Amino acid sequence: MAKRRRVGNLLALAVLSTVAYRPMHPYEMGQALRGWGKDDDMPIKWGSLYTVVRNLDKHGLLAAAESSRQGARPERTVYRITDEGRAELLDWARELVSTPETEPSRFKAGLSVLVVLPPDEAAELLRGRIDLLDAEVSGRRAALAGHAGTVPPLFLVEDEFELAMREAEASWVRGLLDQIDSGRYPGMAEWRAWHETGRVSAEVAALAEGTFTTAEPTD
Amino acid sequence: MAKRRRVGNLLALAVLSTVAYRPMHPYEMGQALRGWGKDDDMPIKWGSLYTVVRNLDKHGLLAAAESSRQGARPERTVYRITDEGRAELLDWARELVSTPETEPSRFKAGLSVLVVLPPDEAAELLRGRIDLLDAEVSGRRAALAGHAGTVPPLFLVEDEFELAMREAEASWVRGLLDQIDSGRYPGMAEWRAWHETGRVSAEVAALAEGTFTTAEPTD
DNA sequence: CTCCGATTGTTCGTCCACGAGTATACGCAC
DNA sequence: GTGCGTATACTCGTGGACGAACAATCGGAG
Incomplete structure (x- = not known):
């Protein structure tokens, strides 16, 4: 298609x-x-x-x-x-x-290399992102409210969508940040250890090498 | 920046x-x-x-x-x-x-020209989108579940994010569709009228022309 | 042992996005 | 009226993205 x-x-x-x-x-x-x-x-x-x-x-x-x-x-x-x-x-x-289609996202790319940053710095950056997102969200909301009444909503439907997506993103990032801050995020220990000692556990190393092809039951 | x-x-x-x-x-x-x-x-x-x-x-x-x-x-x-x-x-x-950055989105582009489609067809297409989104979401969820335990979650954090965004999108589209189906969507009457008679109201025409610069109180 | 398809590895040419440049005209200040 | 900033309107050159082609090797099937 x-x-x-x-x-x-x-x-x-x-x-x-x-x-x-x-x-x-x-x-x-x-x-x-x-x-x-x-x-x-x-x-x-x-x-x-x-x-x-x-x-x-x-x-x-x-x-x-x-x-x-x-x-x-x-x-x-x-x-x-x-x-x-x-x-x-x-x-x-x-x-x-x-037809939905997966599109490249800069943030997704960033997340995929999040591990290269030490956890505390990552948390700090995520906090910054949340602030920026919040600011953007309220800006967009205000702009939308300003147009409401003047312009038929159908002309603004894309902006509504964008706003909704930003809110969803902010909310998701908040969740992630929460887990990192509280240390509840699974794998935190390894992540931190790697940045402090420079060494990864054997199993992660094995994963990084070769057969990451995790048991897809190839019928 | x-x-x-x-x-x-x-x-x-x-x-x-x-x-x-x-x-x-x-x-x-x-x-x-x-x-x-x-x-x-x-x-x-x-x-x-x-x-x-x-x-x-x-x-x-x-x-x-x-x-x-x-x-x-x-x-x-x-x-x-x-x-x-x-x-x-x-x-x-x-x-x-x-740093969040607004990126081009195909769906957003689609929404911005949604008005060229008659409302009933738009609703039908949105229904289709929801189905595809739902399928994708459960696919991704299954894949994530399959990897959980095998792979440190940090390696999958982008996929979690993608999943969350897809869910948010599905949910937003559902909301929109609901409003269209129930006729509650503001401007529905105009939208439908335009496709049935081929004419837009004077005020929308005026909007389309020229000064769409909606009263931004310039400082 | 030889044919064929898949895998390994890279190069090339084309198309296309877009930044920067160009050139004219308008309007306003002094 | 003359200088200059800004809006109008388009062109062009460069660089980059990527599809498709190419070429060698390997691993079976017959």
């Missing part, structure tokens, strides 16, 4: 959705996205925007509608969405909504 | 962490990562691996330790981590653990 999109960059989805509303030239699309707030979490990469538009054009998902020139300004090409483009937008939306 | 890493690809972090354990040649690193299970969520891109290793070498974070050739096989270069590399690993781990 997850059919190869002719233009894969997610920015293309945003472009399609703005141009679906009415024809625009690329810079205008950027403005629209910005005016929308779509760029709050992900500033618009102008370089990519033009590449993406060109590719959408090449694949027939957009078409040049008009190409005007004002004075000595660079030429502006206005694009409209094609039927194919509209179909792609719908299909893509369906896929994204219906 | 988020200092520009000399080698930014997260695969480099994984590479550093394997080579920190003992010197290896690139293919071996890949094997190690795989044997670990780090590739479950993100299959190793061999093309990138060699690029990343070369770049780490170029920037002095790895160094060629030995370059043997067995028979007519292609030359194998064994790399060891340098002090600078070790420092980078630590520093990077610190950053990743301590």
Whole structure:
């Protein structure tokens, strides 16, 4: 599944959705996205925007509608969405909504090397993360509250989601931190010992080497 | 913040962490990562691996330790981590653990164009997503349970996190779906009307156009 | 003993993302 | 009116990610 999109960059989805509303030239699309707030979490990469538009054009998902020139300004090409483009937008939306996919996460990567940090430092850093998360959460919550009433909630549904995920993350990190602080986290002793003596127990060493392939009952 | 890493690809972090354990040649690193299970969520891109290793070498974070050739096989270069590399690993781990950063999410992108789908179809797709999420969650839970006891939990902490996030997502989607199904979701009427008549209310149209800059009380 | 598929190990070429650069026009201060 | 900061609008070059190809060896099956 997850059919190869002719233009894969997610920015293309945003472009399609703005141009679906009415024809625009690329810079205008950027403005629209910005005016929308779509760029709050992900500033618009102008370089990519033009590449993406060109590719959408090449694949027939957009078409040049008009190409005007004002004075000595660079030429502006206005694009409209094609039927194919509209179909792609719908299909893509369906896929994204219906199909979860594991995506790389920086924090996950960090956790996967957490062991290289001594436990006390790790705890300290996690505390810092929680503070930042809390701040972000209340910031987002305030922003959402500010928009509520003004804007139909459907336009903010992604922000609700983001907020929920941040809250969940904060809560999970709190749990982890709690276990570390209280020393209840299983394997704490080994972790600490490794950082104090520089040596790991034989069984962990064995694990690190070779056959980590833990008994998957290969029927 | 988020200092520009000399080698930014997260695969480099994984590479550093394997080579920190003992010197290896690139293919071996890949094997190690795989044997670990780090590739479950993100299959190793061999093309990138060699690029990343070369770049780490170029920037002095790895160094060629030995370059043997067995028979007519292609030359194998064994790399060891340098002090600078070790420092980078630590520093990077610190950053990743301590600093949350909003990352692009496919689902979020999907939500941001949810409005292009008629509400009933959206609900159907969300139901599908929930099923897939539930399946994934129980799969992951089983895998974790299988490893528990065999492997120190610290080695699985990222998987715990992933699991928690998936559960949170499922739960949030359930909430959304509930509101849509019951018609309680605010703006439902407009949403449905738009798809049935093809017209939006004047105020939404006004929002879509221009000054969406919702009254941020500028200081 | 030889054929074939899997495993070991690496290189190469292409595509694409995006930062930085370019160039004009507008508006406001003095 | 003239200087300069800022908005408009686009182009281009570089570097990096990764798919796909390549090449040798190994381990059975017949």
